[in-house]
Structures are given as C-alpha cells and as structure tokens.
Amino acid sequence: MVSDGSPVVELAGVSFAYEDGPPVLDGVDFVVPEGRALALLGRNGGGKTTLLRLLSGGLRCGSGRLRVAGEDVSYDRRGLTRLRTTVQLVVQDPDDQLFAASVGQDVSFGPMNLGLPEAEVRARVREALEALDITALEDRPTHLLSYGQRKRAAIAGAVAMRPRVLILDEPTAGLDPHGQERLLAVLDGLRASGTTVVMATHDVDLALRWADDAAVLVPGGLRTGPVAELLADSGLLATARLRQPWAAAVARLLRGRGLLGEAEPGPLTAEELDAWAGTGAMAAPEG
Incomplete structure (x- = not known):
C-alpha cells in the first residue's frame, strides 16, 4: 500500500469470531497509513x-494485536482513552450514535468526557460544527434533524475529539446524490x-473516485493496494462479490x-x- 507516512493504526495477525460462531476474520493484517484516504470494500456480511470496530476498540481482538503509532493497545481505561483520542468511529445509522437533546450537547459529550476545560470544549464544538457546516444547528433538537443533518452531526461528534483517524461505516448510505456530494x-x-x-x-464507483487506497475483504483474507489497481482486478472483484466500477x-x-x-x-464520473x-479527445484515430 502506498503511504504518505508511517502506520497510525494497524491490526496485526488479527482473528475474531462472535460467540459460538465461525471466524469472521482470520489472521488479518490491516495498516492505515497517515494522510491517506482508504476505502474498505467487501460483500455484505463479509466483516x-x-x-472497523476492532480498529476503534469497540471489539477486542480474539488473537493478534491492535497497534497505534507502533505501540500495542491495552484495553484498560487508559489504553482505550488513548485509542479513542486517536481513532474515532462513526457508525452507519446516526440514530445509534446521537443521544443528547441538542446537536451542541451531543458534539460536546466526547470532549467533556476527557475532562477538558470548558473553554476547550466550546472551542472543539465550534470547530467541529464549522467543519461539518452545521453551526446553525447547534441548538437544534437532534430528533428534528433531517437524515443528512443527523449524519453530519454524528460525524461532528467524532471530529470534536480531534482524532488522527476518522472511520466511517457506509457514510453515504441513505443520502440522495446532493447529500452525498456535500458529505464528500x-x-x-x-x-x-x-x-x-x-x-x-x-459503492465501488465512489471508492474509485474518492480514495487513494483500497482494502478488499475476501474469504480468508484482505487485499490492500492503490484503489485504481485493486478495482481493475476483475478476479478480485468477483471473489469479493463486487461489480466492476463504471469508470473502469x-x-x-x-x-x-x-x-x-x-x-x-x-474519466471517473459522467x-x-x-x-x-467535449475536448475532442474521443475523436476516432486517423487511418
């Protein structure tokens, strides 16, 4: 995988199975290099x-190791606090993440839990709301938000933690084309x-035009590399039950x-x- 920097978070030889179930992941190595946009693809139910939950500490590795900046993560309070100030996960359904009465209260929850001074908490909330372009919604009750607004409010709560890595699970799901473009x-x-x-x-088309790198889950493993290279591999796509990108x-x-x-x-889009x-590039070659 091409990298602009050293790994910021990684899984090394990780296996995981839910109670009494078969392995969901088995001996997976996964590196997230700093400064890259990475798309994780695979069939529904493929893991x-x-x-993502293993990367963020929401699940504990059955075997193998989770590392942040080259150091193994401990799953005690101190270790998880360090992890969550480095890595933040935003789940697919914002209603599973939003719980406070207003947007501002929800976004402030994480920084307040870190025990930060009130002025610092307010600065982080303001910064996150501005980054997500929802400053006007700060006092809005979360239950009165549109679906797209709830998506952005949930992301703002993660951004307020100032993580080095932001992980998003199907962030464009349920959004119309305009909402997808605003989010991107x-x-x-x-x-x-x-x-x-x-x-x-x-969405293989989204991955191809947005990401630098891709990681594709297939039965028995994970393939990683430059997104254009992986999504041009028809055999890999068939194994992962993914269709060929339109642009490819x-x-x-x-x-x-x-x-x-x-x-x-x-061209990556219509x-x-x-x-x-329109430039004449599609003119038939002479002869």
Whole structure:
C-alpha cells in the first residue's frame, strides 16, 4: 500500500469470531497509513463493520494485536482513552450514535468526557460544527434533524475529539446524490486539515473516485493496494462479490478503441466523461 507516512493504526495477525460462531476474520493484517484516504470494500456480511470496530476498540481482538503509532493497545481505561483520542468511529445509522437533546450537547459529550476545560470544549464544538457546516444547528433538537443533518452531526461528534483517524461505516448510505456530494466535500476538508479518513462502502464507483487506497475483504483474507489497481482486478472483484466500477469499464472500452492510452487515467464520473468528450479527445484515430 502506498503511504504518505508511517502506520497510525494497524491490526496485526488479527482473528475474531462472535460467540459460538465461525471466524469472521482470520489472521488479518490491516495498516492505515497517515494522510491517506482508504476505502474498505467487501460483500455484505463479509466483516467490514467488524473490522472497523476492532480498529476503534469497540471489539477486542480474539488473537493478534491492535497497534497505534507502533505501540500495542491495552484495553484498560487508559489504553482505550488513548485509542479513542486517536481513532474515532462513526457508525452507519446516526440514530445509534446521537443521544443528547441538542446537536451542541451531543458534539460536546466526547470532549467533556476527557475532562477538558470548558473553554476547550466550546472551542472543539465550534470547530467541529464549522467543519461539518452545521453551526446553525447547534441548538437544534437532534430528533428534528433531517437524515443528512443527523449524519453530519454524528460525524461532528467524532471530529470534536480531534482524532488522527476518522472511520466511517457506509457514510453515504441513505443520502440522495446532493447529500452525498456535500458529505464528500466535508470529508475532503477534513483530509486537507490532516485527518486520515477510512470509509467502509459497497459503492465501488465512489471508492474509485474518492480514495487513494483500497482494502478488499475476501474469504480468508484482505487485499490492500492503490484503489485504481485493486478495482481493475476483475478476479478480485468477483471473489469479493463486487461489480466492476463504471469508470473502469469505460476506460477499458476507450482503450480497446484506441481512444485512451494505457497509462492515461480515464474519466471517473459522467460529468468528467462529458467534459473529456467535449475536448475532442474521443475523436476516432486517423487511418
């Protein structure tokens, strides 16, 4: 996996099974390098959510080790506090995460639990609300929020902890296209400010245009690497029960007709394809 820095959080030889069940993960190595956007993909029920909960300390490894900045995590109060100031998980359904009467109260919960001074808590809440573009919702009761607003409020609660790694489980699920684009813009802003983002998704098109790297869960293991490389591997996608990304199929078609060079990146969205065609790039080669 290409990295801009050393691993910030990693699983080493990790196996996990729920009580009386078969292994969900078996001997998995998973590295999250700092400064990258990483998409975690796999079939439904393939272990994505379990992997994310292991990374965040919500589940304890059956065997193997969880490390932060190269050090093994201890599951006592001190160790978990250190982990949760480094790694924050936002679950798929915001209603499983939001519990306070108002948005501001909910976002302040994590920093207050750290025992921070009131002024510091207020600064973090303000910072998180601004980052998620929901400052106007600070006093809004959480039960009066739209679904997209609840998604962003849940993420704001994690951002207020100022984690080095933000983990999101299917963050675009249930959002309309406009809501998805707004959320992705927010994530781009967080990445620009230095937050490493890991996103579990089944949307291969989203993964291809958003992520730097990918991790694909397959029976018996995990494949990691540059997202464009992994999502061009038809055998891997078939094993993981994932479809081929639209952009990869378009690029293959264009290369087959001599309209795109082997080393040239193809358009990743319909808008990019339209713009690319408008430049005359799709003109048939002479001869």
